[in-house]
Amino acid sequence: MKVSELGEFGLIDLLAGMVADAADTESPAQRDLILRIGDDTAAWQGDSSIQLATSDTMVQNIHFKLDFTPWEDLGWQVMTANLSDIAAMGGIPRYALVSLSMPGSTEVDNITSLYRGMIELTRKHGVVIAGGNITAAPVIIINITVLGSTGNKILKRSEAVPGDKIAVTGYLGAAAAGLKVLSGDIKPDSTAQETLKQAFLRPHPRIKEGQILVEKGVKAAIDISDGLIADLGHICKSSKVGAQIETPLVPVHPAIISGFDREPLVLALSGGEDYELLFTAPENVIKSVREAVSCPVTIIGDITREKSGKITVIDENGDEISPVSSGWTHF
């Protein structure tokens, strides 16, 4: 069987199973492990706090195209993807390792621009680039690992329970719309253009908000990197629950409304890379989060008892609809 037939998530499940089967319960590292493969980050009990670690690889022409992503923005983007994984655990990111692979013909100035973007974002969040490595490769490959920590509580994908409301921070769909603006697919008015391009090129990881979620008692969260429906699917699968979303409640980014041929809702439901946080909790907990953060927090639906993980999407007439795409997946 080919990897393309099994799919990204099938392969992850298979490998996670191999690792779990080989687990040596005598090993101190195994004993201290809090989360196995399959959440936003790995997590283990450190000396006096929970340690978090996440690693992501971005490959040229698969995850990014240099045609419409300037190097400095690319550095910011890939660092956001990793800091956002720590945010989705409610953690504080502290150190980053950057492994760069590139053809020898790459301009040094481009690599320093890439680093400038990474440094700008890491400085903003008190994160230090502490290591990494440089190797040759036929295309640009950027792997970033971020290490962080939390006190004694974390946000997990597996903690959603029936009766929880589903909420998101901020607005959705802007990054996907921004990519369409940059690639010339759509041409909204110039203010919206700029807003959407920035949403794609300079997304902000919700680090402070993730910490507030933990403080306020939220237990289940994920960051929206693959798309709302896809990432909600990860929560449902891990938690063995279903979900129902009401489309009139979904906070479509205001800049998407004007000048778009394509359905703004599709971008909000399926567009990835907004790096907003998606979480579930009782309504009063969500209310206390809303009071504590400075961004919008919107309830968009409910966690249900559907153990199959089914996500039902209901439109303004109360009819069930099928979102056209369930988000980014490899292979």
Add this chain to the structure above:
Amino acid sequence: MKVSELGEFGLIDLLAGMVADAADTESPAQRDLILRIGDDTAAWQGDSSIQLATSDTMVQNIHFKLDFTPWEDLGWQVMTANLSDIAAMGGIPRYALVSLSMPGSTEVDNITSLYRGMIELTRKHGVVIAGGNITAAPVIIINITVLGSTGNKILKRSEAVPGDKIAVTGYLGAAAAGLKVLSGDIKPDSTAQETLKQAFLRPHPRIKEGQILVEKGVKAAIDISDGLIADLGHICKSSKVGAQIETPLVPVHPAIISGFDREPLVLALSGGEDYELLFTAPENVIKSVREAVSCPVTIIGDITREKSGKITVIDENGDEISPVSSGWTHF
């Protein structure tokens, strides 16, 4: 300027300088940082122990060829490279993150074989594969991050001082010779063939030995991944010292002696991927290390006052020679 003109180490220096210039001394992560970019691993002060982190990317047809490296051995090899970096700090490796990138046409069975090799080695050392990710790419790319820790002392590249003796664990050149056997370049007798192939395909990280080095008071070490001369060069540059090696002292692997056209010494001086530890210390410290470890420990020369970092290689007649290659470097 192109990356190929600046070179791997020039680029690392440039980027490390950018990161250092941007350092925010108010950041707790910066305050706790023990080692900046440029040693075998990053290191920072954790809650009650020193935390170590290292990340390496291996790209198909650049770092490995599937023609003569079976998948399971490849998994073992790439994991060794990372565990060895922790060993070179005197640390205990604890968690690994594995990021795999591959074409969709890759056989799933090959990926599970790769994982089997990684799992076999990690289990041996009590290390847990705790996370990672899977993405598409035009060739196989394996990035591994390993997190570890030590009590309150580490081995650094920058601690060699004039008067130190230079020592290595084990024998040298076997991995490079094994690669030549596998690629059909050389054909020694069958026992030697098997030994050398295994040295290349299944190298052992010197984890226990690294910890003994720290315990016995060694301060400067590196693992031999690029080649003896190249890695000694990293120590000399970081420590602002020179070195003198006497070739009759260099412990060439016994299996290389017979049936080789090429100079065995060249393989021992310049062949990489043996993952032995190279360290410097006063002679009595090296003696106490030798008594505590179960592998050979051989003194091969002296650290000198040459601030330029010059390495002098002296042959059996006392004449200075130039090794033909100074080891692996990218671009």
